[in-house]
Amino acid sequence: xxxxxxxxxxxxxYNEVILKAELADYSPVKGCMVIRPDGYSIWENVQRIxxxxxxxxxxxxxxxxxxxxxxxxxxEKEHAKGFSPELAVVTKGGGEDLAEPLAVRPTSxxxxxxxxxxxIQSYRDLPxxxxxxxxxxxxxxxxxxxxRTTEFLWQEAHTAxxxxxxxxxxxxxxxxxxxxxxxNHFAIYGIAGIxxxxxxxxxxxxxxxxxxxxxxxxxxxxxxxxxxxxxxxxPFEVNFTDKNGKLDYVWxxxxxxxxxSIGGLILTHGDDNGLVIPPDLxxxxxxxxxxxxxSKEDTELISKSWEIKANLxxxxxxGLDERQEHTYGWKLNELELKGIPVxxxxxxxxxxxxxxxxxxxxxxxxxxxxxxxxxxYIEILLKDIQDGLFEKSREFTKANTHRVGAYDQFKEIMxxxxxxxxxxxxxxxxCEMKIKEETKATTRCxxxxxKTEKGKCIYCGKESSRRWVFAQAY
Amino acid sequence: xxxxxxxxxxxxxYNEVILKAELADYSPVKGCMVIRPDGYSIWENVQRIxxxxxxxxxxxxxxxxxxxxxxxxxxEKEHAKGFSPELAVVTKGGGEDLAEPLAVRPTSxxxxxxxxxxxIQSYRDLPxxxxxxxxxxxxxxxxxxxxRTTEFLWQEAHTAxxxxxxxxxxxxxxxxxxxxxxxNHFAIYGIAGIxxxxxxxxxxxxxxxxxxxxxxxxxxxxxxxxxxxxxxxxPFEVNFTDKNGKLDYVWxxxxxxxxxSIGGLILTHGDDNGLVIPPDLxxxxxxxxxxxxxSKEDTELISKSWEIKANLxxxxxxGLDERQEHTYGWKLNELELKGIPVxxxxxxxxxxxxxxxxxxxxxxxxxxxxxxxxxxYIEILLKDIQDGLFEKSREFTKANTHRVGAYDQFKEIMxxxxxxxxxxxxxxxxCEMKIKEETKATTRCxxxxxKTEKGKCIYCGKESSRRWVFAQAY
Numbered sequence: 045x046x047x048x049x050x051x052x053x054x055x056x057x058y059n060e061v062i063l064k065a066e067l068a069d070y071s072p073v074k075g076c077m078v079i080r081p082d083g084y085s086i087w088e089n090v091q092r093i094x095x096x097x098x099x100x101x102x103x104x105x106x107x108x109x110x111x112x113x114x115x116x117x118x119x120e121k122e123h124a125k126g127f128s129p130e131l132a133v134v135t136k137g138g139g140e141d142l143a144e145p146l147a148v149r150p151t152s153x154x155x156x157x158x159x160x161x162x163x164i165q166s167y168r169d170l171p172x173x174x175x176x177x178x179x180x181x182x183x184x185x186x187x188x189x190x191x192r193t194t195e196f197l198w199q200e201a202h203t204a205x206x207x208x209x210x211x212x213x214x215x216x217x218x219x220x221x222x223x224x225x226x227x228n229h230f231a232i233y234g235i236a237g238i239x240x241x242x243x244x245x246x247x248x249x250x251x252x253x254x255x256x257x258x259x260x261x262x263x264x265x266x267x268x269x270x271x272x273x274x275x276x277x278x279p280f281e282v283n284f285t286d287k288n289g290k291l292d293y294v295w296x297x298x299x300x301x302x303x304x305s306i307g308g309l310i311l312t313h314g315d316d317n318g319l320v321i322p323p324d325l326x327x328x329x330x331x332x333x334x335x336x337x338x339s340k341e342d343t344e345l346i347s348k349s350w351e352i353k354a355n356l357x358x359x360x361x362x363g364l365d366e367r368q369e370h371t372y373g374w375k376l377n378e379l380e381l382k383g384i385p386v387x388x389x390x391x392x393x394x395x396x397x398x399x400x401x402x403x404x405x406x407x408x409x410x411x412x413x414x415x416x417x418x419x420x421y422i423e424i425l426l427k428d429i430q431d432g433l434f435e436k437s438r439e440f441t442k443a444n445t446h447r448v449g450a451y452d453q454f455k456e457i458m459x460x461x462x463x464x465x466x467x468x469x470x471x472x473x474x475c476e477m478k479i480k481e482e483t484k485a486t487t488r489c490x491x492x493x494x495k496t497e498k499g500k501c502i503y504c505g506k507e508s509s510r511r512w513v514f515a516q517a518y
Numbered sequence: 519x520x521x522x523x524x525x526x527x528x529x530x531x532y533n534e535v536i537l538k539a540e541l542a543d544y545s546p547v548k549g550c551m552v553i554r555p556d557g558y559s560i561w562e563n564v565q566r567i568x569x570x571x572x573x574x575x576x577x578x579x580x581x582x583x584x585x586x587x588x589x590x591x592x593x594e595k596e597h598a599k600g601f602s603p604e605l606a607v608v609t610k611g612g613g614e615d616l617a618e619p620l621a622v623r624p625t626s627x628x629x630x631x632x633x634x635x636x637x638i639q640s641y642r643d644l645p646x647x648x649x650x651x652x653x654x655x656x657x658x659x660x661x662x663x664x665x666r667t668t669e670f671l672w673q674e675a676h677t678a679x680x681x682x683x684x685x686x687x688x689x690x691x692x693x694x695x696x697x698x699x700x701x702n703h704f705a706i707y708g709i710a711g712i713x714x715x716x717x718x719x720x721x722x723x724x725x726x727x728x729x730x731x732x733x734x735x736x737x738x739x740x741x742x743x744x745x746x747x748x749x750x751x752x753p754f755e756v757n758f759t760d761k762n763g764k765l766d767y768v769w770x771x772x773x774x775x776x777x778x779s780i781g782g783l784i785l786t787h788g789d790d791n792g793l794v795i796p797p798d799l800x801x802x803x804x805x806x807x808x809x810x811x812x813s814k815e816d817t818e819l820i821s822k823s824w825e826i827k828a829n830l831x832x833x834x835x836x837g838l839d840e841r842q843e844h845t846y847g848w849k850l851n852e853l854e855l856k857g858i859p860v861x862x863x864x865x866x867x868x869x870x871x872x873x874x875x876x877x878x879x880x881x882x883x884x885x886x887x888x889x890x891x892x893x894x895y896i897e898i899l900l901k902d903i904q905d906g907l908f909e910k911s912r913e914f915t916k917a918n919t920h921r922v923g924a925y926d927q928f929k930e931i932m933x934x935x936x937x938x939x940x941x942x943x944x945x946x947x948x949c950e951m952k953i954k955e956e957t958k959a960t961t962r963c964x965x966x967x968x969k970t971e972k973g974k975c976i977y978c979g980k981e982s983s984r985r986w987v988f989a990q991a992y
Contacts, residue, residue, distance in 0.1 A: 069633060072590070073583045073620065078633055081578035081648065088579060104555035105562060109547045110584075110622075110653055110669055111606075116546070132585075133610040134622065137668075138657030139603055146547065148584075148608065148622070159543060159552055168843055174555065179584055179653065183612030194611075195584055369642055 049316040054260040058311060062189045065319050065382050075184045075194030082382065085327035086306050087197065091177060093229055097221050103173040103201055108155050111146035116154040119279040123153065126246025130182040148181040153247065153298060156202050157280040164294060166285045167206050175201035190307030191518050198302035204294040206286060211295035215269045218299040219252040222267035231322040231433035232256055232312050233441045234266055235513055237489025242473050249273035255488040255513065257441045258311045261462025263488050263515035266308055269299035312437055319383025320406050322433050323426040330356060330422065331363040331384050335372050335391035349390055355419060385429050386422065404429055451502050458483040464515050468499035468508040475503040485514040523790040528734040532785060536663045539793050539856045549658045549668030556856065559801035560780050561671065565651060567703055571695050577647040577675055582629050585620035590628040593753040597627065600720025604656040622655040627721065627772060630676050631754040638768060640759045641680050649675035664781030665992055672776035678768040680760060685769035689743045692773040693726040696741035704779065705796040705907035706730055706786050707915045708740055709987055711963025716947055723747035729962040729987065731915045732785045735936025737962050737989035740782055743773035786911055793857030794880050796907050797900040804830060804896065805837040805858050809846050809865035823864055829893060859903050860896065878903055925976050932957040938989050942973035942982040949977040959988040
């Protein structure tokens with residue numbers, strides 16, 4: 045397969061493994077990528093799991109136009125400033141020049157809140173909680189598969205509430221749902237916190253984030269939720285009559301999770317041999333591979349394989365590779381590269397012993413398991429893989445999180461291993477900017493569980509009370 | 519609610535019922551609409567049902583860029599001619615003029631087949647069957663909610679095969695899956711057939727269609743599948759080495775179903791009182807409405823309502839309307855308008871008699887059902903509603919299908935009631951065009967079960983052997 049080892053060069057490995065394992069491909073459109081079936085199936089699993097969560101929380105799906113009149117984007121000042129350099133603009137439609145150019149949505153606050161203002165009249169219409177699974181476009185010059193592409197897929201939820209308190213609760217609830225998704229399904233550890241003023245979403249009052257540390261020592265903003273205050277409801281005139289007959293503007297939130305998360309997944313769990321996909325998000329959780337010999341014995345092997353498949357697929361996503369045009373060794377390599385969590389090998393010996401050889405991809409270990417014990421064994425194994433991957437991610441993050449008191453040390457870490465750095469910061473934009481210029485590290489977040497302590501800003505030495513997490517962003 | 523009766527003015531009723539029942543709304547972007555949660559949930563049900571079918575047939579989901587370089591669209595001549603007048607074109611990205619403008623995809627043949635040519639080398643890579651659920655843009659000046667919008671949602675599947683025979687089988691299998699979807703879930707009758715040369719998809723060898731007759735007497739092309747032959751594989755150089763080592767171009771199909779289908783659903787089943795949604799596609803199949811009096815008795819009513827809900831929602835999608843801010847009468851009107859298939863009314867009397875009043879939306883009839891018989895009753899009722907709606911659709915189509923031998927009669931029908939017209943046609947484009955100019959009727963299809971007979975072309979009188987179906991298209 046000629047895969048560059050991850051341990052040797054992470055970013056080279058990353059591009060290669062995505063292309064070779066057929067998760068995605070470059071496209072002829074600059075900045076855009078193609079998500080191939082094996083990659084898209086991970087997104088489908090994310091959608092299935094998270095869409096159920098969204099609905100439980102009373103959020104309903106809808107669909108809004110991909111085009112946004114330029115004048116809409118300009119209504120909220122910070123929002124306009126944040127997104128205007130990244131826009132793709134339609135200037136011709138149906139063979140004619142358009143009177144007002146249309147932006148391809150970089151996010152949908154403006155087009156949705158225009159509609160909210162028509163739909164919301166009274167407190168009876170609140171809360172309004174609407175989500176869409178869609179594509180958005182933010183112009184990029186250089187593509188980094190999954191992590192940075194001009195077009196990407198995501199869900200963006202937008203809610204409107206009668207009080208600020210309710211909106212904050214919703215933003216925090218949504219953050220928690222992202223944390224649960226990452227921990228329980230992506231098997232990825234991270235730090236939940238609040239963004240600094242300069243790093244928050246363009247137009248938000250406050251941005252909550254789940255920050256993940258990836259191999260190579262850079263941080264991924266893995267999911268964000270925003271308390272929008274009344275920043276959009278005022279220019280878009282989303283107002284309502286409250287229970288006392290008083291007119292007020294609604295309080296809003298928005299929150300999104302994108303296909304970048306798949307980039308984080310690949311980087312976090314993969315190893316020198318290829319992908320390692322956690323069972324919850326794997327297209328196939330188990331693949332059965334009979335050792336075919338093109339002889340009469342194949343019949344029994346194949347029939348046993350189908351029997352095992354039929355049993356297991358009552359609960360799991362199971363594949364069976366009975367192709368004759370590829371060798372047994374080729375198949376094992378492919379499953380290794382594609383990161384299928386569990387492989388069941390079945391040969392003549394296994395039939396004789398009435399047991400299967402069960403291989404787990406994450407540890408690379410094998411065990412013989414009696415046929416009649418297989419279902420129980422797989423149940424425990426898949427849970428163990430899922431938990432083990434999360435534990436490994438947690439340990440990696442802990443091992444690469446540095447509590448630093450001196451700026452020299454800060455710079456040294458950023459020059460070498462990188463990672464999360466916990467340091468006091470005076471919360472001035474000036475220090476934040478200089479640290480970024482000098483080390484590439486940005487403030488990732490103020491952890492939700494940060495204590496108030498006495499300390500000195502890592503840059504200017506001024507008295508500071510809280511340690512922020514710094515890292516270089518993806 | 520002041521809804522214009524359907525029986526009085528179908529198209530006025532159609533717009534009003536969509537807006538009032540909150541299925542969709544106009545947007546500030548010309549030609550684009552917003553699909554609201556109650557409308558989108560119908561699409562989600564369609565997706566859930568049809569996505570499972572797609573996967574059973576071995577088709578896998580993927581995602582391709584929304585942007586298509588203009589040069590790609592021009593590679594297949596007929597395709598380019600068909601779509602170029604409808605394009606939205608991005609000419610600016612990231613603040614700069616683009617060297618090559620990008621079309622917003624009107625359909626994805628060209629961008630996908632470019633990729634297919636990279637992925638397909640050998641017969642081992644075939645068949646390749648890929649689908650995407652996405653948004654496409656075809657410029658429209660006038661919006662007709664769901665039926666004609668600049669942006670719409672759909673699925674587009676694209677397959678590549680080693681032989682023409684296999685491709686034809688796939689196009690026919692896909693047509694059958696659309697027919698099943700319409701009959702069994704949309705409860706809509708239609709005629710399956712083949713498109714004439716002028717009406718087929720731009721670039722196809724042959725287009726299969728399912729044509730539905732809607733109230734008002736116009737026809738909806740409800741789902742189409744295309745045998746593309748080698749029309750795209752040649753210009754896009756999608757070739758493969760066959761089992762004998764010979765190089766050949768692949769044989770392709772594409773097939774799509776869009777949110778227009780929801781327009782067909784609304785028009786087919788709705789009545790003077792509002793929507794009528796078939797149980798299979800309804801967001802909620804059953805809504806329980808307790809008759810609240812703001813007294814102590816409410817407690818028992820509400821607790822019984824929740825008990826019934828808990829039982830039914832093991833199998834069905836069930837709502838419970840216990841809002842105090844709306845009157846009982848208001849709630850019944852809303853459920854009527856929204857076309858909820860079954861309503862369960864629960865008042866003091868029902869508790870005394872240990873029975874619920876069950877209302878079916880399609881017939882407007884009520885029945886008292888003992889609590890302990892409710893689950894069994896609902897099971898039979900929902901099936902009866904689903905079947906009854908299909909039967910009604912079938913009867914409507916049969917009653918409005920006219921077998922016509924004289925052009926005067928043809929013209930008279932098109933001037934008055936419209937509908938499907940079965941008539942001999944010599945299959946010359948000239949007659950087809952003139953009939954369209956004079957009557958607005960186009961050839962909808964040659965039914966798959968059309969017999970070879972002796973007859974005379976309805977327009978020119980030349981000897982003809984097959985009756986085509988004509989109608990005015992939506």
